[in-house]
Amino acid sequence: MLLRFGFVAMSVLLENCSPSRAVTFKAYSSLRERDPGAALDKVRQTARENLLNTLRLIRHSAANNVRVYRFSSKIIPLATHPELSGWDYIGELKETLGEIGQFVRDRGMRVSFHPDHYTLINTPREEVLEASIRDFAHHCRLLEAMGLDARAKLVTHVGGGYGDREKSLQQFLQNWERLPRLITDRITLENDDRTFTARDVLYLAEKLGLPVVLDLHHHLCHRDGGSSLEEITPRFLNTWRDTELSPKIHTSSPRGEKDRRSHHDYVDPDHLYPFLKLAREYGQDLDVMVEAKKKDQAMFRLVKDLCGFPGIKKIDEANLEFS
DNA sequence: ACCTGTCAAGTCTGG
DNA sequence: CCAGACTTGACAGGT
Numbered sequence: 001m002l003l004r005f006g007f008v009a010m011s012v013l014l015e016n017c018s019p020s021r022a023v024t025f026k027a028y029s030s031l032r033e034r035d036p037g038a039a040l041d042k043v044r045q046t047a048r049e050n051l052l053n054t055l056r057l058i059r060h061s062a063a064n065n066v067r068v069y070r071f072s073s074k075i076i077p078l079a080t081h082p083e084l085s086g087w088d089y090i091g092e093l094k095e096t097l098g099e100i101g102q103f104v105r106d107r108g109m110r111v112s113f114h115p116d117h118y119t120l121i122n123t124p125r126e127e128v129l130e131a132s133i134r135d136f137a138h139h140c141r142l143l144e145a146m147g148l149d150a151r152a153k154l155v156t157h158v159g160g161g162y163g164d165r166e167k168s169l170q171q172f173l174q175n176w177e178r179l180p181r182l183i184t185d186r187i188t189l190e191n192d193d194r195t196f197t198a199r200d201v202l203y204l205a206e207k208l209g210l211p212v213v214l215d216l217h218h219h220l221c222h223r224d225g226g227s228s229l230e231e232i233t234p235r236f237l238n239t240w241r242d243t244e245l246s247p248k249i250h251t252s253s254p255r256g257e258k259d260r261r262s263h264h265d266y267v268d269p270d271h272l273y274p275f276l277k278l279a280r281e282y283g284q285d286l287d288v289m290v291e292a293k294k295k296d297q298a299m300f301r302l303v304k305d306l307c308g309f310p311g312i313k314k315i316d317e318a319n320l321e322f323s
Numbered sequence: 324a325c326c327t328g329t330c331a332a333g334t335c336t337g338g
Numbered sequence: 339c340c341a342g343a344c345t346t347g348a349c350a351g352g353t
Contacts (some may be wrong), residue, residue: 009347010347018347018348020346020347020348021347021349022330022347022348023349023350024329024330024331024348024349025330025331025332026329026330026349026350027330027332027349027350036348066337072347074346074347074348078331080331080332081332082331102324116332116333116345116346117332117333117334117344117345118332118333118334119332119333120333120334122335125333128332128333131332131333132332158332159333160333160334160335160336161334162334163335163336211340226329262345279326324353325352325353326351326352326353327350327352327353328347328349328351328352329348329349329350329351330347330349330350332347333341333344334344334348335342335343335344335349336341336342336343336344337340337342337343337348337349338339338340338341
């Protein structure tokens with residue numbers, strides 16, 4: 001089986017290449033008072049730089065055989081802020097967006113977004129749901145402007161527990177009906193590290209026909225009594241059956257004994273290998289997203305470290321064969 | 324050049 | 339019921 005490795009948003013190997021430079025609303029507002037024309041220009045300029053850096057990042061990826069990449073969700077500053085609702089960033093940036101998409105298609109890369117934790121499907125608050133729909137739609141429009149079909153996914157969590165997990169799972173199903181096709185076609189669900197376990201996520205995903213991204217570190221931090229990787233793995237793999245995509249996992253290692261939930265600089269291959277052995281029984285190719293502080297450097301190191309393990313054969317610096 | 328407090332957004336905890 | 343923590347990269351304002 002083929003194992004393809006990828007990384008999240010930024011590189012520690014490329015200098016001055018952030019795809020996430022921000023303009024805070026505070027900075028935008030104070031600049032607008034002093035010089036009304038300059039404020040939006042600053043946001044525009046930052047968005048353009050973030051896209052150009054994204055282009056550098058995917059070129060760097062491709063040059064090093066990396067085929068799995070997650071875009072930064074902060075790529076367009078203040079994109080969905082109500083006070084900038086008239087700003088047509090897609091229209092302004094469509095050329096660069098198109099260039100990114102074309103590169104991704106030409107190189108057969110798999111890309112995704114992970115909208116951040118303010119964006120919640122299962123919220124009981126109407127205004128939060130509306131803001132979340134706007135945010136998901138924003139990410140979908142970017143992918144569309146890149147010319148990428150529904151294989152380019154949005155990864156998200158179930159949401160909050162709101163004091164009653166069972167009720168909150170049902171709220172997810174209820175709110176799901178409110179999401180447009182544009183969004184639901186791209187959603188994949190990930191287990192989190194404090195509220196909804198892999199088993200919870202599989203319950204929703206199997207009901208709604210969604211693919212599941214299995215986060216091994218979250219599973220270690222938070223799993224229900226009886227749920228083992230042996231139980232979860234075949235169900236997880238199955239959720240990808242009709243998607244033309246390989247099942248995807250997230251991998252990371254705990255920062256320390258005290259803060260087990262935070263990410264370490266690097267990934268310990270011993271934290272990943274047992275799962276790979278388990279998944280090998282099913283003969284499925286896998287995409288592995290490395291979530292570590294040292295980003296692409298951590299990913300390259302993990303691939304190198306795994307080369308010493310039984311059954312693993314190196315294809316190149318970002319891809320392995322496991323038999 | 325480096326350090327510290329702050330930042331759009333939501334939820335949870337604990338006082 | 340409200341303030342602060344949570345998490346993260348990066349800004350802004352200080353030295």
